[in-house]
Every structure is written in structure tokens, then in C-alpha cells.
Amino acid sequence: MKALFVFIGLILIIIVKAQTPVISYQEINEVYGNFSGVLDDSDMFGVSVDSIGDINNDGITDIIVGASKDDDGGTDRGAVYIIALKTDGTVKAYQKISSTEGGFTGVLNDGDVFGSSVSSLGDLNGDGVVDVAVGAEYDGDGGIWHGAVWILFLDTNGTVQSHQKISDTQGGFTGILNDHVTFGSDIANLGDLNNDGNPDLAVGARRDDDGGSRRGAVWILFLNANGTVQSHQKISDTEGNFTAVLEFEDYFGGSVANIGDIDHDGVIDLAVGSYRDDDGGTNFGAIYILFLNTDGTVKGYQKISATQGGFTGTLNSECLFGVSLAPIGDLDWDNNMDIVVGSCGDDTGGNNRGAVFILHLDSNGTVKAHQKIATGLNGFTGTLYDGDYFGRAVSFIGHIGDQHTILVGASNDDDSGTDAGSAWLLKIKGEVNPMLEQNMSINNNINVYPNPTTGIITIDTDNIDYVEVLNLSGEIILKKHVSKKVDLSNEAKGIYILRATSRNGIHNYKIVLF
Numbered sequence: 001m002k003a004l005f006v007f008i009g010l011i012l013i014i015i016v017k018a019q020t021p022v023i024s025y026q027e028i029n030e031v032y033g034n035f036s037g038v039l040d041d042s043d044m045f046g047v048s049v050d051s052i053g054d055i056n057n058d059g060i061t062d063i064i065v066g067a068s069k070d071d072d073g074g075t076d077r078g079a080v081y082i083i084a085l086k087t088d089g090t091v092k093a094y095q096k097i098s099s100t101e102g103g104f105t106g107v108l109n110d111g112d113v114f115g116s117s118v119s120s121l122g123d124l125n126g127d128g129v130v131d132v133a134v135g136a137e138y139d140g141d142g143g144i145w146h147g148a149v150w151i152l153f154l155d156t157n158g159t160v161q162s163h164q165k166i167s168d169t170q171g172g173f174t175g176i177l178n179d180h181v182t183f184g185s186d187i188a189n190l191g192d193l194n195n196d197g198n199p200d201l202a203v204g205a206r207r208d209d210d211g212g213s214r215r216g217a218v219w220i221l222f223l224n225a226n227g228t229v230q231s232h233q234k235i236s237d238t239e240g241n242f243t244a245v246l247e248f249e250d251y252f253g254g255s256v257a258n259i260g261d262i263d264h265d266g267v268i269d270l271a272v273g274s275y276r277d278d279d280g281g282t283n284f285g286a287i288y289i290l291f292l293n294t295d296g297t298v299k300g301y302q303k304i305s306a307t308q309g310g311f312t313g314t315l316n317s318e319c320l321f322g323v324s325l326a327p328i329g330d331l332d333w334d335n336n337m338d339i340v341v342g343s344c345g346d347d348t349g350g351n352n353r354g355a356v357f358i359l360h361l362d363s364n365g366t367v368k369a370h371q372k373i374a375t376g377l378n379g380f381t382g383t384l385y386d387g388d389y390f391g392r393a394v395s396f397i398g399h400i401g402d403q404h405t406i407l408v409g410a411s412n413d414d415d416s417g418t419d420a421g422s423a424w425l426l427k428i429k430g431e432v433n434p435m436l437e438q439n440m441s442i443n444n445n446i447n448v449y450p451n452p453t454t455g456i457i458t459i460d461t462d463n464i465d466y467v468e469v470l471n472l473s474g475e476i477i478l479k480k481h482v483s484k485k486v487d488l489s490n491e492a493k494g495i496y497i498l499r500a501t502s503r504n505g506i507h508n509y510k511i512v513l514f
Contacts, residue, residue, distance in 0.1 A: 068115040166227070181207050185254055214250075328404075373426065448498060467500045
């Protein structure tokens with residue numbers, strides 16, 4: 001989603017210190033990365049991205065990439081690609097989902113831009129296969145650009161078994177949408193916010209007019225297992241107990257991301273992009289850290305911009321900081337989630353080449369430190385051109401091969417054709433946490449998934465003797481003999497260390513339980 005808390009990647013115990021250099025990268029489009037899909041002019045492949053966990057059960061995290069202006073079936077109807085990866089970041093296989101491919105039988109119309117946002121849902125219907133949500137922000141149900149979200153129940157090959165549409169007229173959603181609100185601008189999986197056993201969603205509507213023209217809004221949707229909506233809560237300039245001052249065309253809700261429990265009150269918190277905010281200059285952009293209640297209302301907030309929240313990064317006019325958001329794990333080992341933020345209009349190296357920022361957060365939502373990844377910065381030597389919009393979408397993939405990996409969309413890249421788009425996998429250097437280094441030997445030959453989890457995780461290896469679960473103080477809170485499954489559902493939400501002992505050694509993983 002672009003972004004979502006359920007970055008189902010495999011996270012080793014590593015920590016990024018003062019710098020977070022890119023140690024390798026792989027571009028994916030029709031020219032690079034072994035991707036054999038056909039991208040046409042203006043497809044905008046990479047306008048949205050997310051990790052979907054290991055859908056094909058080969059031990060490697062897979063991804064979903066939106067191409068919102070794909071023309072399958074009609075002009076700008078849109079498409080998404082389910083992409084299975086290799087450990088080097090190249091493409092092993094893919095499945096396209098559109099009006100004409102992938103078993104999808106939903107009705108798309110010209111201009112719907114299906115794929116404008118994407119998010120993993122975990123296994124919503126309980127069939128053992130990950131499901132996804134896909135935004136179509138220009139869908140016309142109920143009126144012009146009211147927008148929609150499609151829930152796609154997937155098969156292991158990436159095709160669609162069934163679907164459920166959520167819009168002004170379908171899916172049990174009773175919220176009021178007006179013309180041009182673009183419901184579905186972005187989507188984030190919130191986990192089970194209301195503790196009913198089903199994942200819930202945050203859905204952006206960046207052009208909502210609450211309080212003033214195009215100030216924007218976010219809808220919290222409490223889902224049923226079939227993908228319909230039980231109830232909702234709106235957060236905007238006038239609703240949801242959100243007291244920040246939004247202004248004309250701020251586009252609050254242009255991006256949304258589950259960032260875990262930042263303030264440690266037991267409730268998941270939400271980052272929201274407002275990428276046309278004018279703090280510091282025209283369309284510099286901003287993000288809001290929203291501390292949530294379980295009913296989806298706002299308990300408090302912290303704004304991060306060129307003038308607020310401790311952020312000292314350099315922004316430029318029209319850089320659109322906050323156009324995309326994703327959690328990236330606790331890189332600095334302070335028990336707070338850190339985030340990656342897209343700024344696709346950044347001019348480092350050339351006009352609108354784009355950038356991403358890694359922000360290390362404090363528990364109050366302010367920024368302690370940051371790193372910028374752009375042309376020639378922090379080890380990134382990939383070739384970007386003017387107008388590529390690198391950073392239009394971001395997601396944290398977790399652990400591919402031997403490093404943390406970020407997925408970055410560059411929706412207007414021209415390698416495959418004018419604005420055909422591309423996606424970049426960036427592997428980020430890290431070091432073993434020195435507090436654990438003395439008594440924990442790190443091995444890379446097993447996988448643990450899904451991670452984060454709501455309870456049960458799978459250890460992908462034979463020969464495990466026993467596992468121990470430790471809290472961040474190093475205290476062992478669980479020890480048992482297991483084969484493959486470890487049940488953490490009775491533990492409190494938070495960050496843990498899982499230490500698996502096998503005949504091949506000790507394997508240590510950082511587990512996020514939400």
C-alpha cells in the first residue's frame with residue numbers, strides 16, 4: 001500500500017544505526033528483473049505495492065503491484081499483478097488480475113483505476129491463502145469518483161476464487177460518499193482493531209470535503225469474514241475526534257499505514273499521509289501519527305512535516321512527502337515502529353525523480369532520526385530519470401535472502417514505455433543487535449511466517465527441537481517442544497524474540513504480535 005502493517009515478511013534481529021545504506025537493489029519492469037508481463041504506455045505499474053507473504057509456499061515473500069491505468073477490457077480500468085519472487089529479488093512467476101485475466105469476475109468500467117491502492121489482508125476467509133484488498137478510487141458506484149474497494153479471495157497461484165466489492169452501493173457500507181471523494185485512495189490492514197476475530201481496514205478518501213474542499217478523510221471499516229462491512233468510523237476535519245486543522249486540498253488520507261502500537265496502550269495506531277499539505281512550502285506534504293481507540297476514533301495525534309514533529313529532512317515544493325507510507329519494523333531497537341515515507345516529487349538528482357525517507361520514531365510519534373534514499377544517496381546507485389516518481393508507493397517486504405528489503409514503486413518510469421512504471425526492491429544493510437550478539441548466533445537457513453502475526457506462526461524447517469519466546473528484556477516467557485507451529489495467541493501484543501533450537505544451530509527471529 002502502498003502500505004500496511006501486515007508486512008508478512010520474515011524479520012531477523014537486525015538494527016540499523018546512524019546510516020541505513022542500500023547495499024543492493026533490483027528493478028522490476030518489462031526490461032529488468034525477469035518480469036515477462038507486458039507493460040504499455042501509461043500503465044503506471046508501481047502506483048501501489050505491498051507484501052503478501054509467501055502465497056506459493058516456497059519460503060520467499062511475494063508481492064502485489066498495482067497498474068491502475070492498464071487498459072485490459074477498456075481504457076484505464078486497471079490491473080494488479082501477483083508476483084512471486086526469487087531470493088535475489090527477480091521475478092519467479094506472476095499472475096495478472098484484471099477485467100480479462102486472473103479469474104476476476106467483478107465488473108470494472110473505463111476509468112475505474114482498479115489497482116490505485118493495494119493491501120494484504122492476511123487470510124480473511126480462513127482457507128489458508130492470503131487475501132488482498134484493491135482500491136479503485138475513480139469507481140462510479142453512487143456517483144462520479146465515489147470510489148470502491150475490492151476484497152479478493154485468492155488461490156495459491158494468485159488467481160481470484162471470489163470477490164466482494166465495498167462501495168457506496170455494495171458490501172454493507174453505509175457511509176456517505178459524495179462526488180469526487182475517491183474512496184479507496186489507499187488501504188491499510190489494521191489487524192483486528194475491535195477484537196472480533198476479523199481484520200479491519202483503514203481506507204483513505206483523499207478528496208473528501210469535510211470541513212472544506214478536498215481536505216480528505218479516512219474511513220475505519222470493521223469487516224466480516226466474507227469481506228462485507230459490519231460498521232465504520234470516519235476520521236476527518238469534522239469527525240472521529242480528530243482535532244488537527246486541515247486545509248484546502250491537503251489530501252489527508254492519500255496514504256494510510258498500520259504502524260503498530262506506537263504509544264504502547266494496547267491499541268494499534270495509524271499513520272496518514274497528507275501529501276499536499278503546505279507546511280514549509282507548496283505541497284511539501286506531511287504525515288499524521290494517529291493514536292487510535294478500539295472504536296476507530298482518535299485519542300491524539302502528532303503531525304510530522306517540514307515544520308513539526310522533529311523532522312529535519314530537506315523537502316522541496318511539490319515533493320509530496322507522505323504520498324506513500326509503510327511500517328519498516330523496529331530498526332533502532334527502541335521498541336517503537338519505524339516507517340518509510342515516499343516523496344515522489346523530490347528533486348534530488350533531477351526534477352521529480354523521487355525519494356523515500358526512513359523515519360525512526362519515538363513513542364510520542366515524533367522523529368528521532370531519518371535517512372533519505374534518492375539518486376546517489378545512502379548507497380542507492382540505481383538509475384532514476386526526471387519524472388520517474390520513485391516513492392509513489394512503498395512497502396516493507398521483510399527479509400529476502402539475507403537483508404531487510406523495501407519495495408518502492410516508480411509509477412512513471414519509462415523503461416517499458418512512457419509512464420509504464422516500475423518497482424524497485426532495495427536491500428538495506430543492518431547489524432546484529434549488540435545486546436543479543438553475545439549469546440545469540442544468527443542463522444539464515446530457516447523461515448518464520450506469517451510475521452507479524454495475530455497468534456500462530458510456522459517455522460519452515462524440519463529438525464526443530466524446541467523454541468523459546470523472549471520479551472525485549474531477555475526474559476523467557478514461553479518454552480516448548482514443537483514441530484512446525486508456535487501458538488502465541490495468549491501473549492500480549494508487542495515485539496518478541498523467538499529462539500528456535502535445532503540440530504543445525506540456534507535461529508533467532510524478531511516477532512511482531514498484533
